Amino acid sequence: MTALERISAPQNRIDGTALYDWDYLVQEGRAHRLIYTDPAIFEAEMTRIFGGTWTYLAHESEIPNDNDFITRRLGLRPLIVVRDGNGKVRALYNRCTHRGTTLCRWDKGNAKSFQCPYHGWNFLNTGKLRGVPWPDGYGDDMRDPKYNLAQVPRVESYRGFIFGTLNLDALPLVEHLGPIAPIIDQWLDRNPGGKVVVCEANRFLFKGNWKLAYDNSCDGYHVAYSHRSLLETENRFAGENAKGMAYYRNSPDTQPMYMRYTGHGNHFKDKRPNLEQRPGGLWALESAHPGMEHYEAEFIRRYGERAFSLLDLAGSEPVNINVFPNFSLLGNHIQVFEPISVGETNAIWYGTMIVDDGSVPSDAVTDINALRMRTQEGFPNFGEVDDIANFEQIQRGLMAVEDEWVYMHRGLGIPGRIKHNSDGTIDAPATDEAFMREHFKEWKRLMKGPHNLAITREA
Amino acid sequence: MAAPAATAKDSHPSRSSHYVNDALYRQLIADFTGWQDDARAVCDPVVRDQFRRLLEREARLLDQLRYEDWLAMYAAECIYWVPSTPNAGDPRREISVMFDDRRRLEDRVYRLRTGFAWSQAPASRTVRLVSNVEVFAADRDDVRMLRSNFLISEFWGDETRILTGWAGHRVLREGDGWTIKAKQVNLIDCDQSIRNPSIIL
Numbered sequence A: 001m002t003a004l005e006r007i008s009a010p011q012n013r014i015d016g017t018a019l020y021d022w023d024y025l026v027q028e029g030r031a032h033r034l035i036y037t038d039p040a041i042f043e044a045e046m047t048r049i050f051g052g053t054w055t056y057l058a059h060e061s062e063i064p065n066d067n068d069f070i071t072r073r074l075g076l077r078p079l080i081v082v083r084d085g086n087g088k089v090r091a092l093y094n095r096c097t098h099r100g101t102t103l104c105r106w107d108k109g110n111a112k113s114f115q116c117p118y119h120g121w122n123f124l125n126t127g128k129l130r131g132v133p134w135p136d137g138y139g140d141d142m143r144d145p146k147y148n149l150a151q152v153p154r155v156e157s158y159r160g161f162i163f164g165t166l167n168l169d170a171l172p173l174v175e176h177l178g179p180i181a182p183i184i185d186q187w188l189d190r191n192p193g194g195k196v197v198v199c200e201a202n203r204f205l206f207k208g209n210w211k212l213a214y215d216n217s218c219d220g221y222h223v224a225y226s227h228r229s230l231l232e233t234e235n236r237f238a239g240e241n242a243k244g245m246a247y248y249r250n251s252p253d254t255q256p257m258y259m260r261y262t263g264h265g266n267h268f269k270d271k272r273p274n275l276e277q278r279p280g281g282l283w284a285l286e287s288a289h290p291g292m293e294h295y296e297a298e299f300i301r302r303y304g305e306r307a308f309s310l311l312d313l314a315g316s317e318p319v320n321i322n323v324f325p326n327f328s329l330l331g332n333h334i335q336v337f338e339p340i341s342v343g344e345t346n347a348i349w350y351g352t353m354i355v356d357d358g359s360v361p362s363d364a365v366t367d368i369n370a371l372r373m374r375t376q377e378g379f380p381n382f383g384e385v386d387d388i389a390n391f392e393q394i395q396r397g398l399m400a401v402e403d404e405w406v407y408m409h410r411g412l413g414i415p416g417r418i419k420h421n422s423d424g425t426i427d428a429p430a431t432d433e434a435f436m437r438e439h440f441k442e443w444k445r446l447m448k449g450p451h452n453l454a455i456t457r458e459a
Numbered sequence B: 001m002a003a004p005a006a007t008a009k010d011s012h013p014s015r016s017s018h019y020v021n022d023a024l025y026r027q028l029i030a031d032f033t034g035w036q037d038d039a040r041a042v043c044d045p046v047v048r049d050q051f052r053r054l055l056e057r058e059a060r061l062l063d064q065l066r067y068e069d070w071l072a073m074y075a076a077e078c079i080y081w082v083p084s085t086p087n088a089g090d091p092r093r094e095i096s097v098m099f100d101d102r103r104r105l106e107d108r109v110y111r112l113r114t115g116f117a118w119s120q121a122p123a124s125r126t127v128r129l130v131s132n133v134e135v136f137a138a139d140r141d142d143v144r145m146l147r148s149n150f151l152i153s154e155f156w157g158d159e160t161r162i163l164t165g166w167a168g169h170r171v172l173r174e175g176d177g178w179t180i181k182a183k184q185v186n187l188i189d190c191d192q193s194i195r196n197p198s199i200i201l
């Protein structure tokens, strides 16, 4: 049993944004600089967005065993995401109910209980207060549920991806994902057993608003120029056989790739149609990475024709699958955006490896993963660094107070360019900003509220 | 699908990566495990000074963006490894902050020189302090292991920031000198979010 506590904020509270006109700040083809720079808007987002909708928290492979935990955040709330002794995944507030200290300062571990480092209150990993030092000093009943840890009331997993929301009226996660769920399935199902395991990360901090990263997540317009150094580097010996994202170089809108908006702020960039549809088609596109010639020759020797479908497992899947506000599957990465302040964000690229489910020769699994680690290091090292440099410089540019608008109208008003599908999804050419216009409609809906938010505690 | 006949140029580690294989990974992990052993410390100040000069030269070449000269300090078949965990796990199962063979090191340099690497346009100005140099004997007579602490001050945009940690170098005697076979760079915050990690460490 759990006890719900309704949160009266934000819609009843006079906060810094009470008088903001959201329809003015976000218009059809442009957005006001304030949404990236205003601390009051950021503060409101930390409840209305990071709280008001499903937010990615962690992957189940990071807490595979009972009592495993990992510390994460939901917006600015410090969380302990834990698999309790009964295997139930919970998102506990990492905040002692006594005077507010974080209980756990480790990134991950295994623990049946957490003891507060300040005065020693001890909590089970179900969130229940187990005991306090010298309880006879308290005049009330310390078994009152209000002393149990706060928890995110709704925590749901979609095929290993754990999301949480404070919004009691939010759709079930699978319905919220809607048409992007089968796309996530495809991303998973190319791997043995339809599974991946998280294996550390490339982690970046940039001094810019979190939305700059999400606005970029489906942006096919920037690639040719923002990533010119990467495209030139990965093609320095390529000759005729263009590598990596070279398909962005000439008229990307005439390529078979496209973007699709799938609702609730979620979108998808599908570059797979650019590939040769054959085993090894993905591998053929991979630029140079440590060990690739050795492993390719070794795989051909060991596995014959099957070598190429195995090597594809080390290739970066050419998709961007973005779930608003903070989650993206791209290549083989799980990318997560963590807001820190209005002008500071972590962008974390969790690597993934494949598991041995018997469908792939066992000796190939280690080798595929060794290659897959190296391919995954490529983009963060040679691409993301330039993206975050540009995000930081946007934040800086937006300090120009009088120059108020950023434009996101590419593709707007051109008859026949944007296609509305019968299932409600929207397709557009690869460089369109339709994805951004659409996710800002969701952003605006959430910022307007109202929301039925709550936390819960064990009863 | 037959591979085209390889030319000598094609098979050079600058062009194709045959030496990064399972045996190399296992050897690399072994080489960088348990090597900081007091019993194997080389105390001769002349020897220490010789390696201190090697590390100071490496730092200077990087500060001066003299990448060709810097690359020339490394063996043709080299490894440059920045682990993403404080205890440097198994790079076959862990993403690294950076893990380069010869070709990817040259990629790194090539990218910085394109003029379109926005994270390094303009290039950071850096000053590296290298200290606490210790020399250890290794499993082979012609190999030494070096430990040093580093502090890199990096100025970019309008601020100076710090990258710090310790490095392990595995160096191999070649003729009169020593060449770097592998460098492991252990940032103290390697498992945390790093601001603009776009210089060579």
Ligand code: FES
Pocket: A096, A097, A098, A099, A100, A101, A116, A117, A118, A119, A120, A121
């Ligand atoms: S703040 Fe946790 S026990 Fe006092």
Ligand SMILES: [Fe+2]
Pocket: A216, A222, A223, A226, A227, A383, A387
């Ligand atoms: Fe990008």
